Amino acid sequence: MPSVKKFLLVKQQRLTNDVFQMDLQAAAPLVGYLPGRFVMVAIPNGLQQLRRPLAIAAVDEAAGKLSLIYRVVGQGTAQLAALTTGEQLSILGALGNGFATQKLVSGDRVLLVGGGTGLPPLMYLARFLAQKGCSVTTMVGFRTQTQIFGTQVFAAAGKLQLATDDGSAGIQGNVGTLLAAFNATDCQQVFACGPLGLLKAVQQRFAKQTMPVELSLESRMGCGMGACAGCMVSVGGGTLNQHICQEGPIFSAAEVQL
Amino acid sequence: MSQTSEQRLAVKLPGLNLKNPVMPASGCFAFGDNRYAEMFDLNQLGAIIIKAATLEPRVGNPMPRIAEVPGGVLNAVGLQNPGVDVILKEKLPQLKAKYPELPVIANVAGTQEADYAETARRLSDSGMVDALELNISCPNVKQGGMQFGTDPVSAQAVTAAVKKVSRVPVYVKLSPNVTDIVAIAQAAAAGGADGLSMINTLLGMRLDLKTRQPVLANGTGGLSGPAIKSIAVRMIYQVSQKVDLPIIAMGGISNAEDILEMFMAGASAVAIGTAIFHDPLVFPKVIADLPQKMTDFNIESLSGLIAEVRSQRNEN
Structure with a gap:
């Protein structure tokens, strides 16, 4: 069941020019904060009415610790980045369906594909699957070296394949380049989160494969609770028939229309 | 205070015997089938206004x-x-x-008189709704919606058409996107409306500086939230001076003080929309806060406040 909790901001870290990480502490243990789920964070200034949907980047449920990584894209996220240690945040969570990891067992090979602000949920997923004993390969794309964050998590969880548009780190190219070279044999499941182009590339690359391919969609949201119809997506042949916030944000690549 | 807390909050409107005046606004709460319902018991609400119904399914924008x-x-x-x-x-x-005891108001939308009337007939015949909210004020559809709510002749005609077939009271939801909202309210009254609900959203727009295009795919959108509350208060005040129908007030309400302000403007009940996005527990919170806030402002009961405000309006 979703709940609103007060979290104490323990640490605010700048990861790149416009990407920040907040480490937060709740007063009690957290329940249901699974990989791929998200929270709605209230902007504590009284002007922004809408909470911001942010993916769970890391969590220690028993200890009540939560980490959120976000890019400053507008006034709301700029307000979040200006918050300092000791301030309190109202957070609604955990929401959405999360990645389907139930069928994976130790030794299974999985592929994670991410870019931009799509990386935070994959950071949590990589740790989670590595702990399960899965063999985790992660493909990550950035525009340039100075935008890189999170790669140490993926490297620690398994194999990291890095691409930059300008070749300043990893191979020159993008995740499309990495996907083309990927050997999909023996890969049990694919997970992707990132810009629309990246999700489409993943959807196309594995269109003829039989393993489950899960795409995490990003969207502006009003409520995050399946009430306002502000984040609809077409799934399974329907037209704008599912809420990204409620039935998603994770959808099967075989069913979702991007 | 001689009245019980329950008596203090109870209000009566045509077709609606409400234990408190607070309800979710149409479109912000789906059909009650959302995750807010996991966070609080909807039986606490005075009523629920469900999302707009049209004759045919609509995929929206x-x-x-x-x-x-x-x-x-x-x-x-x-x-x-x-x-x-x-x-x-x-x-x-x-x-x-x-929620068998929860009063239900169904919001009815359409593109022409005939489909408004047919949708209203089916809903009111079902026995599952206590009142209709006639949506002649949606700013986000190309046909119907607001065009009925910005022209007195159309507003009266569609109200009369729906009244003719409805077995339950009809509240006409007014658009603020007009020069003279009193004229539309009077037209709805002439069409036989049992009450009014106001205000729907104000037509607005935002542009993206990078793309130089509208942020919303539809171009324009409806503005809601605290930014429009003073407009709602002004319009409810104006309408209640000229039209004797009960008013369900909405437009930027987010706390118990806002609710009392709406009653002082001329409301008989209130709906909350946008505020729930910020505070998922705003409904139980404002309902719990109301009795103390009423005491703070020397209000014994909401029904007493309605009578007092309306009697002052009538003297004008």
């Missing part, structure tokens, strides 16, 4: 449908709904099964 401004939200959902038949077959029975 493309994404993005939501944008933000300081103190408010722009939306252009475009009346997405599964159509009146699915609402009658699935949504309303589910709502009634879970």
